[in-house]
Amino acid sequence: TMIQTISAMAAANGVAKVTIGQNGLLSTPAVSALIRRHDDGNPLGGFILTASHNPGGKDNDCGIKYNVENGGPAPEKITSKIFEGTKTISEYLIMENFPVIDLTKIGEAKITDEFTVQIIDCAAAYVELMKEVFDFDLLKSLLERDNFKFIYDAMHGVAGPYAKAIFKDELGVPEDCLKNCTPLEDFGNGHPDPNLTYAHDLVEACGLNGKGEKLDGVTDVPDMGAAADGDADRNMILGKQFFVTPSDSVAVIAANAEQCIPFFRDHGGLKAIARSMPTSAAADLVAKKMGTSIFQVPTGWKFFGNLMDSSVLGGEEYNPLICGEESFGTGSNHIREKDGIWAVLCWMSIVAHRNKDKAAGEDLVSIEKIVEEHWTTFGRNYYSRYDYENVEKEKATAMMASLTERIKSGLSGTELLPGYILGDCDEFEYHDPVDKSVSSNQGWRFNFTDGSRFVFRLSGTGSVGATIRLYLEKYESDPSKISQPTADALADLVKAALEFSKIEEFTGRDAPTVIT
Numbered sequence: 001t002m003i004q005t006i007s008a009m010a011a012a013n014g015v016a017k018v019t020i021g022q023n024g025l026l027s028t029p030a031v032s033a034l035i036r037r038h039d040d041g042n043p044l045g046g047f048i049l050t051a052s053h054n055p056g057g058k059d060n061d062c063g064i065k066y067n068v069e070n071g072g073p074a075p076e077k078i079t080s081k082i083f084e085g086t087k088t089i090s091e092y093l094i095m096e097n098f099p100v101i102d103l104t105k106i107g108e109a110k111i112t113d114e115f116t117v118q119i120i121d122c123a124a125a126y127v128e129l130m131k132e133v134f135d136f137d138l139l140k141s142l143l144e145r146d147n148f149k150f151i152y153d154a155m156h157g158v159a160g161p162y163a164k165a166i167f168k169d170e171l172g173v174p175e176d177c178l179k180n181c182t183p184l185e186d187f188g189n190g191h192p193d194p195n196l197t198y199a200h201d202l203v204e205a206c207g208l209n210g211k212g213e214k215l216d217g218v219t220d221v222p223d224m225g226a227a228a229d230g231d232a233d234r235n236m237i238l239g240k241q242f243f244v245t246p247s248d249s250v251a252v253i254a255a256n257a258e259q260c261i262p263f264f265r266d267h268g269g270l271k272a273i274a275r276s277m278p279t280s281a282a283a284d285l286v287a288k289k290m291g292t293s294i295f296q297v298p299t300g301w302k303f304f305g306n307l308m309d310s311s312v313l314g315g316e317e318y319n320p321l322i323c324g325e326e327s328f329g330t331g332s333n334h335i336r337e338k339d340g341i342w343a344v345l346c347w348m349s350i351v352a353h354r355n356k357d358k359a360a361g362e363d364l365v366s367i368e369k370i371v372e373e374h375w376t377t378f379g380r381n382y383y384s385r386y387d388y389e390n391v392e393k394e395k396a397t398a399m400m401a402s403l404t405e406r407i408k409s410g411l412s413g414t415e416l417l418p419g420y421i422l423g424d425c426d427e428f429e430y431h432d433p434v435d436k437s438v439s440s441n442q443g444w445r446f447n448f449t450d451g452s453r454f455v456f457r458l459s460g461t462g463s464v465g466a467t468i469r470l471y472l473e474k475y476e477s478d479p480s481k482i483s484q485p486t487a488d489a490l491a492d493l494v495k496a497a498l499e500f501s502k503i504e505e506f507t508g509r510d511a512p513t514v515i516t
Contacts, residue, residue, distance in 0.1 A: 008098035021122035027232035032071035053229035057186030072305035072336030142352035159228035194227035194236035207241035235340035239367025247280035250324030399506035
């Protein structure tokens with residue numbers, strides 16, 4: 001197996017000890033936490049073998065990620081060196097006759113005088129960290145209510161053992177409310193991406209269709225639902241017949257963190273918020289009102305990690321920091337990765353705090369009500385993402401090259417549709433305030449004079465073809481207009497983006513694979 005091979009290579013290259021989760025399981029957030037809190041001091045780093053949010057198994061994806069000593073993804077200066085090394089490597093070291101590691105038994109095995117393998121409970125250290133971050137007594141008080149029901153879908157990914165350890169063992173959630181919590185190497189032949197399309201069983205159970213619209217005639221709908229991806233770093237949050245967009249999720253968590261979550265209250269309050277460039281500007285509005293710093297970074301968690309470690313690297317202190325991506329990733333500086341179960345506990349904390357003084361049986365403040373009140377205070381950023389998956393790379397590249405040429409030609413003042421006049425357009429380039437690195441070609445941005453925008457970006461996390469992502473955003477501050485269906489509010493902007501990009505002409509696709 002890959003675990004055996006990596007261990008044998010580590011032994012041959014002078015590594016003293018490797019730590020492995022029982023049965024080979026560790027979530028990406030747990031790896032980050034383990035690197036930062038290991039009993040033997042900080043390890044040099046860790047390998048994560050994962051299909052992430054893509055289909056897995058022997059005929060599908062399995063990626064290898066390397067996280068460095070801060071617990072976060074390897075920065076570009078490291079990955080670039082690794083890539084250059086692949087061009088010149090002529091041999092590698094591996095221990096011959098390496099014994100088969102029994103991954104089922106917790107404990108240590110001394111393979112040689114210089115090399116030890118440690119098998120640990122995959123969830124124990126992570127559970128302890130969550131108990132430091134959140135008020136578990138407050139969470140229990142919510143989950144014990146007869147009029148609050150919670151369901152969780154691990155999508156047969158690695159989140160299962162963590163869901164059982166936290167939601168069932170610590171917080172008392174009935175096991176039958178924890179769905180698909182047995183990890184399977186092929187995710188039960190599913191696609192472990194926690195969105196409205198692929199988490200369809202959870203979405204339907206929460207009274208919604210694949211567009212996030214309310215279904216008629218449904219009963220026994222839970223008050224809160226959540227899902228994880230394959231390696232448990234992504235999340236989706238649902239209320240009773242209500243979908244929380246990832247962009248809104250980051251903003252609402254940030255707006256409520258100091259009141260509802262001890263980690264932020266006990267560390268001096270929130271100092272900064274960061275979001276990926278394609279994520280909506282909802283978090284920016286919260287930062288402006290709270291007077292905190294706001295950062296807009298390229299897609300990729302390593303950019304958030306730099307901000308979190310700024311003071312260690314001689315820069316300004318930005319922690320506590322909350323950050324997120326529209327691709328269902330949310331997190332903070334408690335680790336250096338996005339953290340799916342952390343995000344679920346954040347939302348539980350907000351709901352629990354809002355209802356802590358409610359009498360037994362009294363109607364509760366719902367997730368939908370919490371989000372609507374947020375929109376009333378800050379305005380609403382209508383937002384949607386169109387994913388065109390497995391596009392032939394040549395066609396995707398040609399389309400993006402066309403966008404680049406059109407940006408160079410000068411588009412300011414162009415009216416794409418009545419009322420939609422382009423302001424500034426560019427390819428996003430990020431200048432890191434911490435390490436001063438520059439990341440170019442991070443997406444094509446088209447901003448309109450009314451504050452609306454659409455963004456195109458190529459994503460390559462899967463192993464087949466390319467994924468074209470189209471992001472659409474329109475801000476509305478009028479309280480009388482914040483309850484429109486998202487599809488209606490964005491209809492004209494969608495039309496403008498599709499016609500402008502000629503996406504059907506370039507790709508042959510007349511509809512996206514996924515809409516979120």
